[in-house]
Amino acid sequence: MKFILGKKLGMSQVYGENGNVIPVTVVEVEPNTVVQIKGRDKDGYEAIQIGYGTRKAKNIKSAQKGHFKDLGSFAVLKEFRFDSKGKKSRGEEQESIDSANLTVGQKIDVTIFTPGDSVKVTGTTKGRGFQGVVKRHGFHGMPASHGAHSVLRHAGSIGQRFPQHTLKGMRMAGRMGTNKLTTRGLKIVTVDLENNLLAIKGAVPGNKGGLLMIQSQG
Known part of the structure; x- marks a missing residue:
């Protein structure tokens, strides 16, 4: 080698x-x-x-x-x-x-x-x-029309009603690279x-x- x-x-x-x-x-x-x-x-x-x-x-x-x-x-x-x-x-x-x-x-x-x-x-x-x-995970973002307001690049929901906590590994905003x-x-x-x-x-x-x-x- x-x-x-x-x-x-x-x-x-x-x-x-x-x-x-x-x-x-x-x-x-x-x-x-x-x-x-x-x-x-x-x-x-x-x-x-x-x-x-x-x-x-x-x-x-x-x-x-x-x-x-x-x-x-x-x-x-x-x-x-x-x-x-x-x-x-x-x-x-x-x-x-x-x-x-x-x-x-x-x-x-x-x-x-x-x-x-x-x-x-x-x-x-x-x-x-x-x-x-x-940019970090390649999400498509929210709809750009039909009443959408200020949420175009938001992540959307990060969980559900139960269990009442965010699951590990949820893709969210944060530091990218290195x-x-x-x-x-x-x-x-x-x-x-x-x-x-x-x-x-x-x-x-x-x-x-x-x-x-x-x-x-x-």
Whole structure:
């Protein structure tokens, strides 16, 4: 399994072999560092912990300094999980951690990917603030004529006479966005080794500058 952390720079477009325009998301991928390899015997699950980015040493807690050792001052730590039992998740065969063939302190960069690779990208969606039910949940709203007044984008009834309380899970207005989202079935279009950039076909979750987890699929 191939995986790496990167930063979303924004969208652009490239031209294919036939001259057709391909919309792509450009991701900046600085070299990642393997910080820890977790095993089932000691940690209860299998995962590889990756460090990405840098921050000032004064902002790192003493416990983190001991964990990082001499590997660097990382801004972000993320884990990529494995399963040696070969279980399937969302129809995908889970690989053993031994197949990664990585060691603590090893660097991971864009060279692990090649154009045409299928990947899934996980990020945090854009925050939309407090939104009503029409935008947040796709409600159709109330009738716009025949005496309707000031209720066009209202939610309508949120319950019944009995039981005399609002049921859990009722879709209502509230904060929208800033959720973890994974987009699957994306393709690597180009790999820029000189500038540490990946061009991924289509859109990926999140704002410009947002952290992305890129993982091979299939």
